[in-house]
Amino acid sequence: MASFTKLEQIELPAAFDAHVHLRDGEMSQLVTPTIRQGGVNQVYVMPNLVPPITTVQQCLAYRDRLRAIEPNVDYLMSLYLHESITPEVIREAKKAGITGVKSYPAGVTTNSSSGVLSYEPFYPVFAEMEAQNMILNLHGEVPSTPPLSSASSTSTPAVTILNAEPAFLPTLLSLHQKFPNLRIILEHCSTAAALAAVRACGPSVAGTITAHHLSLVVDDWAGDPFCFCKPVAKTPEDRDALLKAVVGSGGRFFLGTDSAPHDRGKKRGEDKVAAGVFTQGNAVAYVLDALEVGVKRGVFGEGEVTQEVLEGFFGGWGRRFYGVEEKRGERVVLRRGGAKVVDVLRKDGVGVEVVPFRRGESTWGVEWK
Template identity: 80%
Template sequence: MKLRSVNEIELPAAFDAHVHLRDGEMSQLVTPTIRRGGVNQVYVMPNLVPPITTIQQCLEYRDRLKAIDPSVDYLMSLYLHESITPEVIREAKKAGITGVKSYPAGVTTNSSSGVVDYATFYPVFAEMEKQNMVLNLHGEVPSTPTHAPSSTTTKDDVPTPAITILNAEPAFLPTFKALHERFPNLRIILEHCSTAAALAAVRACGPTVAGTITAHHLSLIIDDWAGDPFCFCKPVAKTPEDRDALLKAVVSSQGRFFLGTDSAPHDSRKKRGEDKIAAGVFTQPYAVGLVLDALEKGVERGVLAEGDVSQEVLEGFLGGWGRGFYGAEETRGERIVLKRGGEDIVDVLRKDGVSVDVVPFRRGEQTWSVSWK
């Protein structure tokens, strides 16, 4: 396939392995946009307020989502919390819950109840391994407090650099590797990889480990979010070299990486009208089109060759590889048709009767349109 010369592409409906659908009014606004983006199956994040830490909360949340759009298949997760025990894991498996999401305490939106010490959860991880459940890792460590020294010294007199949003992901990778070594049969996903180092860490692990890549990290670099709050997310976009490594991983991973948009809606006032900018990029209504645009730009810059973006790669990255890792069959057999430049990205997503609104990624631009067969 020569992507730059193709105006129409037919694909199986996509699977998005990482979405934030929120709750209440925000959920009413964003959940109906899943299918607009070419997706009919999603893995839903549990970082609500309060977080989804019980089976009952999880199933009730799924029911609320189904009531909004029953034509989407919602795979559900629990929030890794001190109340999660091996018994909870066994019951969650019976209830059809797919996995558990780990947030290091304080690194991103609604993560204040997150993990401080992973060793505390070793019995939980052991039971997840037995139950063949997925552990989803937000792969960052908290930033060093601003009043702390710029570096610290370990017991071996080796200086350790202070943690910022730029090195928070690489600093987490030793923990990620250690978890895989201790639980080699536990299915682990390193979420929203943003660096070449994260990609290498996933590749160095066994076949029970995979990584997700977002649509926006395939396009953004540091300069983009530094000047635009609507491009600011956690983990932040990194260097051009990191972005290009992500593009290459899409076409060469043979299933080790797949789409997880991490589409994260915030009311527009929290992105530009408060003291702190909320972390999150909203891509849901345009998910598949944004990936195609990023790959095409990669070809134009010479990062990818024309032949790299094949039908097989698109079907795998956008759905097949993620479904395979999760064991999530797409039973409807739905297909989508994408047409070049047929979709105008709105400046602001609004809905009658809903008081919140969201500014999408690449507002005011064009992308591929999606129609359903």
């Protein structure tokens, strides 16, 4: 590949996005068609609907609804880790072709109120997932310490959204130690500490990196609700560690955008700001932009952004970890400056609107071959 920052176009296999939120109802009608617009034809779908997807029947019905909206995408599906999930459910899910189970600590992010309070009760489930070669996807944060809690008066550090991910990492390491062959993904890594924890584990553990965490730091979301997500973006040093992981991990980290749409009124104008950044329609382009900025700031050398790295991060490494093939053989051509991010995503007859990441800015355009 020629000098990355001088390229006017790049041809790549269509991408695999290993972490997407497509919601349901009107929101799903709005955002599901943007998967292919972003250069992606295969996705791993999160189960945190309301109510959450906790049965095989719910999961397959949800997949059917998504296929009806956009049939030219392959949807890998997941269940929501919940007290109703048993080893028997895991065996049923495996037979039905469901890929994995997503764990949300209770209350840490959107639609997580039914999430996990303790992992020990799920050890039989994890053992069966290990036996069935299914994937455990971890939202790697712990809930914030309540105000005036006992933790504030002891030597135990208080937990806030800024250190919620590092506070979770001992749990990752403990689960990997107890279930060394269980395939685990630490989702949306946002700190250098998270990257180090994944690297400290065996090859059955990997991590996903979002497009927006490659660009944002704490100052960005502190002043802009459309950049606020969970986990929040952290320090410039953390952002640069994520950029280095894209080009230098050898496959331990791959794309999982965590694209999370919210109606614009829930991002601005209500008592609380909804957590989520919407990147689906420009998923691959945003990463290319972040890598170019990384080269220009000297985070890594231009020669480190190779065709092999791009093909691996955007699809090859994630598909290898998930054990799936790219079924369609499609390719995309990205052209520098070929697209402008819309200010608001809307659709006739749909009553919700979503403001995308970097609204109104120029980015790479996507053409399908």
